[in-house]
Amino acid sequence: MSHIMIDEQKLAQRLSMLRVNQGWSLEMLAEKSGISRATLSRIERAETSPTATLLGKLSAVYGLTTSRLLMAVEDNPAELIRQAQQPVWQDVHTGFERRSISPPARDFQAELMSGRLGAGASIHYDAPPVFGLEQHIWMLSGVLELRLDTQLYRLETGDCLRFHLYGTSTFYVPGPDDAHYNIVICRS
Numbered sequence: 001m002s003h004i005m006i007d008e009q010k011l012a013q014r015l016s017m018l019r020v021n022q023g024w025s026l027e028m029l030a031e032k033s034g035i036s037r038a039t040l041s042r043i044e045r046a047e048t049s050p051t052a053t054l055l056g057k058l059s060a061v062y063g064l065t066t067s068r069l070l071m072a073v074e075d076n077p078a079e080l081i082r083q084a085q086q087p088v089w090q091d092v093h094t095g096f097e098r099r100s101i102s103p104p105a106r107d108f109q110a111e112l113m114s115g116r117l118g119a120g121a122s123i124h125y126d127a128p129p130v131f132g133l134e135q136h137i138w139m140l141s142g143v144l145e146l147r148l149d150t151q152l153y154r155l156e157t158g159d160c161l162r163f164h165l166y167g168t169s170t171f172y173v174p175g176p177d178d179a180h181y182n183i184v185i186c187r188s
Contacts (some may be wrong), residue, residue, distance in 0.1 A: 033058060
């Protein structure tokens with residue numbers, strides 16, 4: 001299966017551009033995000049790759065979905081997006097793989113992405129990227145334990161969970177198999 005990996009250098013440039021466009025220094029972004037200035041600097045210079053958790057913090061600070069944080073919004077999006085054209089981002093620390101099946105586009109509110117998280121892996125997000133963001137998670141295979149604030153859901157193959165995201169979230173795969181799921185994200 002061939003796919004386009006999101007270029008780390010382009011991601012670094014995009015993150016730097018977002019900060020500069022806000023008129024923020026690295027110190028200001030560090031204060032707003034809770035990420036150290038040194039880590040932010042290394043990410044913007046493409047010396048290190050951000051984790052899914054760090055991308056979640058940056059998404060929340062900028063008020064963007066992770067898809068919109070990872071890539072610029074398309075002005076003239078294609079109607080048909082072949083599998084080989086779907087950008088993939090991987091968190092090297094957790095092994096989490098995120099495929100943008102239907103990348104963000106200016107005239108579309110919904111995005112479709114696919115996630116694959118290995119057995120035993122966990123990802124925690126302190127805040128939603130956009131308060132009240134509508135999401136639908138459909139389990140394709142494996143088991144995913146999803147904690148939304150204090151509510152714990154166990155999703156198994158074929159299950160679908162729909163919710164509005166208002167607080168913390170934690171994705172955990174108890175195993176023994178990896179979890180593979182699709183998520184529809186819809187901005188209001």
